[in-house]
Each structure stands twice: as C-alpha cells, then as structure tokens.
Amino acid sequence: MSAIVLLILGLAAMAAGYLLYSKFIAEKIYRLDPDFKTPAHEFEDGVDFVPTNRFVLWGHHFTSVAGAAPIVGPAIAVIWGWLPAFLWVVFGTIFFAGVHDAGAIWASVRNRAKSVGALTGDVVGKRARSIFMIVIFLVLLMVNAVFAVVIAGLMMNFSSAVVPVWGAILVALVIGQLIYRRLLSLPMVSIIGVVALYALIGIGPSVPLQMPAEVAGLSGNAVWILILFGYAAIASLLPVWVLLQPRDYINGLQLFIGLIVLYGAIVLMNPTLVAPAFNTNVPAGTPSLLPLLFVTIACGAISGFHGLVSSGTTSKQLSKETDARFVGYFGAVGEGMLALAAILAATAGFATFADWQAMYTAFGQGGVNAFVEGGAFIIHNGLGLPEATAATLLTVMAALFAGTTMDTGLRLQRYIFQEWGEIYDQAWMKKPAIATLLAVGSCLLLAFGAGGADGSGGLIIWPLFGTTNQLLAGLTLLVITVMLVRLRRPMIYTLVPLCFLLVMTIAALLIQLRSFFEQGNTFLLVLDIVVLIAAIMVAMECASALKRSHAEVATEQR
Template identity: 35%
Template sequence: MNSLVLILISVVVFLIAYVTYGAWLAKQWGIDNSRKTPAHTKGDGVDYVPAKAPVLLGHHFASIAGAGPISGPIAAAIFGWLPVLLWIIVGSIFFGGVHDFGSLLASIRHDGKSIGEVIEINMGKRGKKLFASFAWLTLLLVVAAFTNIVANTFVSVPQAATASLLFIVLAIVFGFAVYRKGVSLGIGSVIGVILLFICIAIGNMFPLSLSFNTWVTFLLAYIFIASVTPVWILLQPRDYLNSYLLYAMIAGAVLGLFITRPAIQLEAVTGFNVNGQWLFPMLFVTVACGAISGFHSLVGSGTSSKQIDKESDAKLIGYGSMLIEGVLATVAIITAAYVSREKLGELLGAGGPVNVFSDGIGTFMTSFGIPFTVGKSFVALAVSAFALTSLDTATRLARFIFQEYFNEEGSQKSHPLANMYVATGITVVLGGLLAVTEYTKIWPIFGSANQLLSALALMTVAVWLKKSGKNYSMFIIPMVFMFAVTLFALGFLIKANLAVGNIILVVFPVLLFVLALVLAYQGYHIMTATEPKKTTKA
C-alpha cells in the first residue's frame, strides 16, 4: 500500500463530509446569523472578545490538536494501520465533528457558558456538580500528559525549546500590535510569520538543553501565568500564529508524501489482542483526539464560544477543525507505518510518539530540499507549540470549572477557592505532580477519561436539542458507543494498575468510572422523561 493513497482518501472524504454532512447539521440545528453571539452581548475585553473566523480557527484548532492527534494514532499503531485509519475517518466525521460542532453551538446558545453550566440548565444543579468534578479531573490528566510530552520534546529536540521560548515573546508583541496599536491583521500576519521562521532559525543555531524536571518546572510556571492573562495578550495571537506552523507542517508533509510516496511497511492488522492490549476498547481510547475528544467540548464551550463573531462561523470552527485534525492524525499514522517495526521501536524509545512524527515528516521534507535536522526541529516546534496551547487552554478551562463549582450564582460573597489565582494554582500543582509520572502510564487513563467526557458532552447536547425541539438523532449512536468503549477501558485499566499496586493510577479511573455511571443514569432519566418543544427555535 502506498502512503499517498491513504492521505488522498482522507482529504477527499473529509472535504465531502464538510460540504454535505456539515451543512446538513447546520440546517438541522437552525444556525442563525441574526442572533448576536456572546462575544457581542457579553463582551468584557478579557474572555468575551469577538475574533475573526481565521483567527478563531487558529486558536480553536491549536487548542484542540495539541499532541493528541499525533501521539494517539502512533501509539495505536500496535493494532495495525487499517483499524486506526478507519476509526480516524469514521470517528472524525460522525463522532468527533458532531460532538465538537454541537458542543460549541450549545454553549453559544447558552451565553457562552461551559458544558457544565449547560448541564445545570438542562439537567439540574446536581448534574453540573458531578460533571464539573469529572471534567476537572480529566483536565488534570490533560495538564499532566501534555506537560510530559512537551518536556520530553524539549529534551530530545532542544532546538524546538529555544524557538518555543522566542515564539512566546513574539506572540505577546503580535497581540499588542494588532489589538492595542491598531496594526492590521494582514500586515501583522505577514511580519509575524516571517519572525516566526526567524525564531526557528535562531533555535537551530542556539539549542537550549535542560533536564526534563527543569522543563516541567518552567512549563508549570508558564501555564499558570498564561491561563490568567487576558486572551488577547497571548492566547489569541499565539494560537493564530500557531495555525501557520500547522498549515506549513501539513503542507510540507503532504508535498513530501507526493514526492517520496513511501510504501507502508506496517501490517494492516496485527491482531485483536496485542501484548495484552485488546483492540476493543483500547484502540478507541488510544487514538483519542484523532477521532473524538471530550476535551474539545471544554475548549469549544470554554474559550471559543466566547470569541465567535457570528453563528455561521460555528461550522468552520467546530466541524471544520475536527476534520483538519483528522488529516493530521492520518499523517501521524503514516509516519509510524512507513518504517519497519524495529525502526518504529527505536524511535519510540528515543523520544516517544512526537519523535516518530518529527522524524517522519523531517524525512519527507528532505525530498524538496529541506535539511533533515531543520525539518525535524521545525516539526518538533510545531507539535510543542500545539501542546503548549492545549496546556494553557486546559489550565484556563480547569480554572473556569473550579470557579464555577464553588461560586453560587446570585451569591454576593465569593468563595475563597473560586479566586482566579487559587483555582489556577491548585490545578497547576496537582497536574504537575502527575506530570512526572511515566507518559505511557498517563496516556491510557487520559484517553479513557477524555473519551468518557465526550460521551457525557454528547449526552448533554442531545438533551438540550430534544428540549429545544431539534433533531438529536445524530448523537445517539456516538453517545452509546463512547459510553461502552470507555467504561470497558476504565475497567481494564483499574484491573491492570491494581495488579502492579499503582494506587494513584487506580484512584483516578475509579473516580471517573463512578462519576460517569451516575451522570449517564441521570442523563438517561432526563432524556426519556423530556417532551420536546413544539417550536423549532432553540
């Protein structure tokens, strides 16, 4: 099998899905540009800030992608490339895309509130408290997993570390220039992208080599600061510039694939049980963000819904971003599948899935004259930039959820734990403690929690749509499937960690399992008892 065929199939199918199924979803849910979005009705200059569609697409995609659609498919390659690719395509179109688009729209229609608050409105205060607990625990795993990934990337590719630090400074300057000094987005983008590639060049000349623990400490300090600053200072501008890194990386990968056309060496299917890992359910939680991710619902309802300019942008931001992520996940599985199993093992041992991906894309780029070292460090920078975006977005979202949990609406007195800095600090410290745990132990639990979160978000949006008299049928199969997959996966993980006496990694799955069962029961009860409205206006 030629790898070029795989990427072409992926891109064509996703384009068809966006034009047809995406448009059908928008029609079913009554997308209406005459409605003012929360960015306009609640604009505060900090979190509620209207953004142009390309800028918000860059922020949203960079936030949801992180290293997930790269690490997940490569880790799942133990089952062969075919089941991974099929799940990426089917999952992105009918599971992840529906989940992301629906979650974003639900938040927009609820004044930019988080999925937790949407649950409170549609399922009651108890449901919100349970979901908030579940989501916050999941976000701790996001912080831990992505801190681990970025720190390892900086250790294995120190050139990316230097470039990333310079990039943070560049993003702040870009934000001030565009949002406070009146520089046009077009001119700012041209200058910003040029300076971005200068940062990469400087990184290659002056690599910064520090220990893993030093990088973890730096990253925790960074995400604390980044998650409490106004979005226009760092979040929007850095994510927007990040999008150009992504587009350049994907373009370079696809062009390299067109020229080199490497043959796939990995078996199409290796087996249903591989080294004690069962294809069902572990494939579906390991691929994670490459097909569907509950974290996306937190991003969509936590930051993107507060910045969307008009409702019609929701299709591009919600559904479109998930399909682009599907393309990225397809490229990721190709980088694992075109090398021999022995070579794949060596690359994984030298730096994990990100090293596999960076090595593969760097190799493809040599076909059109990019030196391998430059190409590999560029890809590592792009991946670390996505992961950094996910890191501070996850911390900001955890802060929102933590504050919402302790702040009672209408209360004149704020709870001490609802303080912005206290909520952020608790999240960063606990996430940091988990971050020093071995990556391979964190990822399966993160994947399971993340996918279970997606099942809960699917259930929430389905309940809201039913109450609003809208078509919610497209949520039923994804919701039931994701509940089944993730509850089975958590059960396997609890058993495995008990066997080796890893109590910390037993407690997390048990808490998530119990919370999910309670929420699923409550959601089922409310959905079956709800009579849909006659009106078609949500």
C-alpha cells in the same frame, strides 16, 4: 501500499464531510442563526468576551484542542495496524468530532456562554452537573500536568527547539497588538507572523539552549515544568487578544504549513506503508483493539476536551453564531488532518518493517518520537531537507501545540474554580488571581506530589486520560441531545455517537480495571473505579434526562 493513496482518501473524505455533512448539521439540526446576538457582543469586556474574526478564532480553537494528543494517540494506535487507526480518525472526525465540537459551541452560545459543566445543571440536572465537574477537573488536571512534562521533555531532549518555542510567545505578543489595534491587515499580519516563526525555527539549531541537569537541587526537567506553569498562570490572566488568540492563530498557520510540507514530501517521495494494515503479531501485553482503539485515539477522532474549549473560551469570542460551523467543525477537520499525518509518519516513515517493529516493542511506544523520526525521514527523502532541521521543525510543531493547549487548559481550570465559587457561594474563589493559583497549585501538587522531584506525577494518571476524556465527550453530547429534544429537532445525529462512546468507555474501563488489579496498582485501580462509577451514572442520567425531555415535549403537544 502507497502512502499517497491513504493521504488522498483521507483528505477527500474529510473535505466531503465539511462541505456536505457539516452544512446539513449547521442548517437543519443546530439551525445556526447569523442574526443571533452572541455572548461575545452581549457581554463584551475586552478580556474574556471579545468578538473575534472567525479565521483568528479558528486558529485559537484549533490549536487549543489539538495539542500533542492527535499526534500521540494515532502514533501509538498504529501498533494494531494502520487501517483501524485510519478508519477511526476519518469517520470519527466526520460523524463524531465535528458534530460534537460545533454543537458544544452552539449549546454554550445559546446559554450565555456557560461552560458545558455549568450548562449541564440547567439542561440535565444537578446530579449530572456534579459528575461533570469532577470529570472535567480530572481531564484538565491530566492535560495540564502531562503537557508540561511533554514540553519540558522536548526542550531537554531537543535544545534546538528552545529558542523557537519561547520566541513564538514574543511573536504572538506583537501580532496581538497588530491585529487588535488594526495597525495592519490580517493577511499582512499573517505573513509577518509566519515568517518570524519560521525564522526562529531556522535559528534554533544554531543557538541551542540546554537547561543544566540540576538547578538549586531540582532536575532540569522540573525547572522547565515550574517555568511553564509560571508562564501559563500569567497567560491565563491576560486578555485573550493579548496572547492567547494571536499565539493560537500563528500556530494554526504554522500547522498548515507543516502539514503541506509533510504531505508534499509524501507525494514527492511516494513512501510505502511498512506497517501492516492489521498487525496480528502485537507485542506481549498489548490490550485488545476493541475497545482500546477508541480511547487511545481520543483527540483526532473525538475528544471531550474539545467541548471544554468550545464552551469555555471559543463561545465567548464567537462573533456570529454561523461561525460555529467553520470554527468548530472545521477545527475538528484540522485535527483529523494532523492525526492523519501522524498515522502516515508513524507507518511510512521507516525504511523497513523491521525498523518499524523496533519502534513498537510494547504498547504505548511510538507517540511523538515515531511522529518526529518518521516525519523527518519522509521530509528528508522527499524534499532534501536535512533530517536534523526536519526533526526540529516537527518538534517545535508538537511543543507549540502542547503549549497552546496548556495555556487554554489552565484558563479553563481557572474557570472551573470560579464556577465552583458561584455554585457554593464562595466569593473569594471567584477572583481570577486566586482561582488561577488554585489551578496551578492542584497541577503542581499532582506533578511533584505524586511524581517526586522530577515533576512527572501527571504521567501516573495519564493511562486513564483516554477513558475519562471520552466520558466527558459523552456528557457533552448528552447536553446537546437533550437541547435538541426540547427544541423538537432530530437527535439521532448526536445520540448515536453518545451511545457508542458510553459503551466503548465503560468496556475500556473494565479492561483497565482488570489490568490495574493484576499490576497491583492500587492508586489507578481506585481512580478507575471512580471514573467507572461516573460512567455508569452518566449512562443512567442519559436515560433519565432523555425520558424526561420526551415527556415534557409530549405534554406540551397535548
């Protein structure tokens, strides 16, 4: 089958979803009000609460939620065949992710920009809030610790990417000043930023920087992890307009250019999908497609981490409530487009079926490597760009996305510690610097405490990321659904995704529980039990909260 057919079908469906379905959700269900005074204006402080142009905010939101996950998940899931991955990415984006992301922004904006964790206590109850805060902390711990390992690995393996990855930070600092101080128009700033970023990508292969294998007794990989967390700590304390917004905005533009390049190469090359639609000859040890597909492809279809970004940083920068549709729903569409690109690169970017099979020798194989190698193959054959340059382009894209997610993730983890300070009346924990140190310390404790001197400890608990992340998405949808019930609005559009996620998450946790037991992995077995209990409690809280809300509405109507 031609990859062009899949490309056209996927993009057309997502475009229809944004133009039609998101309009219906925004106007009839969430009823976004252009005159509502958003927290960005009400609590404007120039640091976290900053009214922001919707295009700039979309760049921040999209690149923060994207990261490397919408590349890794789909590029692993095609081991079951391209069709299941394609269908889940497309329909998950339209009916799950867009509704979830825009809804999380709306719910937070309507409640003084509270994070979805804090909001749970007001909307659902204190028990649900306690569960939520634990799940949120685990997800952020996984994301921050693992993405540091991913970025460090990319810079160790692709020395040509070091200059573009770190040079992008300097570009963002300049862009931030130009935008915030309105020294140039946004289109002009965008052109300058993109040209500078791609100039760095062009320079990268000529100035490769390689970290020594060992520095002061630490591996080069560990040194990069420490540097990354040092940078992320500083970035999380800076006002959002200084680095976070412009870095994410420029990366968002870079993504679309990268997608245009990759999609254009597909059109010109017209590659064939060498992978089967359904792979009936999966490697030994590969788990069943159902329900693992729905937790393997988290970001790219629906992700609980998106709710954290939506209610953690995005809601504090939303200038008009109606912007939630563009920023939230279209942000999910952008991630769906990236996931679609990952599927095409990982299934059509190989010369033969045998080459594809060589990449997918076991479950968990593929991921970023399949995306970079497959995408570089397509770009080289479609556009004539040297494969090394194309690989650098795609590597920098993945590293920059992972970096922006890590920036936002550490800021969100700082918010969690500050919220715990408010909940338990601990004034010292509310201080940004101390909360940031606690966030960094917990990540480093996992990275080096569980992983040893190379700092790869986050990878140990990564197998549970998908299920924990989807549980978080279910909790966010629960908050949105209860709010809709209390407002006497249709809840079916959030209740169906909520129930689906809970069923798939609990089923996946049970399968993983058996797998960890058979492997004798006590640590993951215990952690799986903790998450499974949390999932069951969430299901019970769902039923209880919805029942109470219906009763309250019925009482008011009498």
